[in-house]
Amino acid sequence: MHRIAALAVAAVLLFPPAARALDALRVSAIPDESPTELQRKFEPLGKYLEKQIGIPVKFVPVTDYAATVEGLAAGKLDMVWYGGFTFVQARRRTGNAIPLVQRAEDARFHSKFIVPSASKAQSLKDLKGGSFAFGSVSSTSGHLMPRYFLLQTGIDPDTDFGKVAYSGAHDVTAKWVEAGKVDAGALNESIWQRLVDEKKIDTSKVRVLWTTPEYQDYNWTVRGDLDPKLVEMLRAAFLALDPAKPEDKAILDLQRASRFIPTSPDAYKNIEQAAKSAGLIKD
Structure with a gap:
């Protein structure tokens, strides 16, 4: 029995924390608005996501933009609402942060x-x-x-x-x-x-x-080491929000989105180049 228990523990340790079953999805957002406004906007979306993925979704407020990057890198946050620049910072910091979706409006911001x-x-x-x-x-x-x-x-x-x-x-x-x-x-x-x-x-x-002229901006990003099945469930949940359905439209309206669309790291290459040109990041 002791040998079996030891093997079980070893098997668990082979998997990174994110690959194990999550008790809750910990979500945050860059604090570009007041904490009360961010919480108000997220609450209906959080309840919707809970139903779609089958685990609790908890909003974790942060004090500054950098805290979202470090939280994602340290595995203390699982999903974050980022602006394009903060996503670039998170991607550079973690090496594998995954942008799930952006609002249709963010493709031409x-x-x-x-x-x-x-x-x-x-x-x-x-x-x-x-x-x-x-x-x-x-x-x-x-x-x-x-x-x-x-x-x-x-x-x-x-x-x-x-x-x-x-x-x-x-x-x-x-x-x-x-x-x-x-x-x-x-x-x-x-x-x-x-x-x-x-x-x-x-x-x-x-x-x-x-x-200004248009540019790519906000997205929902997850940790790169989350269970791939959970990542796809989250992406599908966002893409399934339908403005023709009153309940979904209420969620989209709070997000100031007509609907969500897929995105990828390549969409933010211009943001990264702009940050380099402005001297805000260096190779």
């Missing part, structure tokens, strides 16, 4: 540059010398791509702005511009539209100055 309505700025070049707010340092749509397009326009944020601040979240950036704390800021178009739709930003005080 944009950032918005906003200014107070009374601003005299008519183009990006008019922002020189003023104060500017990005979101998180690790944000794709709140920092990397706005920085990249500023550089393409001939504006170096580190030398051409009087002051650069990092708000930590897109909705905070919008509020800073609205309150006149900064002369301009950049945030992702999806959150900008939500703030406008929900009247959480006063459009008589803030206006869009410029919209």
Whole structure:
């Protein structure tokens, strides 16, 4: 009996933790919005996924973008909602993080540059010398791509702005511009539209100055060492969400998605190149 027990233990140890049955799927998201908003958006999706995969799904809030990368690498998180840049960081950190799906909207995403309505700025070049707010340092749509397009326009944020601040979240950036704390800021178009739709930003005080060209952005990513069957179940669950079904549409609406579509690491090669061009990552 002792020999059998020892063999059983040895067999278990041959498999990495992720290959064993999970008690729960631990899910997180980059904190690009307030914790309460992230939890509100995820709750119905979490309940849906529980039914589809047959195990509890637990949302694990984090304090910053880097915590999602380290959590995935350490096996403390199983699935994360990433922006394109943070996905690139996670992929480089782990070597095998798997992007499952993205919203259809993420295949053609944009950032918005906003200014107070009374601003005299008519183009990006008019922002020189003023104060500017990005979101998180690790944000794709709140920092990397706005920085990249500023550089393409001939504006170096580190030398051409009087002051650069990092708000930590897109909705905070919008509020800073609205309150006149900064002369301009950049945030992702999806959150900008939500703030406008929900009247959480006063459009008589803030206006869009410029919209970037399109780029790939957000995705749901899993650890590369998860059970492949679970990975495929999760991908299938996202792809099965049907906007023609009221219950599914309610979930999609909270995700600000028309539907989810497959994605792959190659979709984010341009993000990686932009990060290199902007000096935010090095080979």
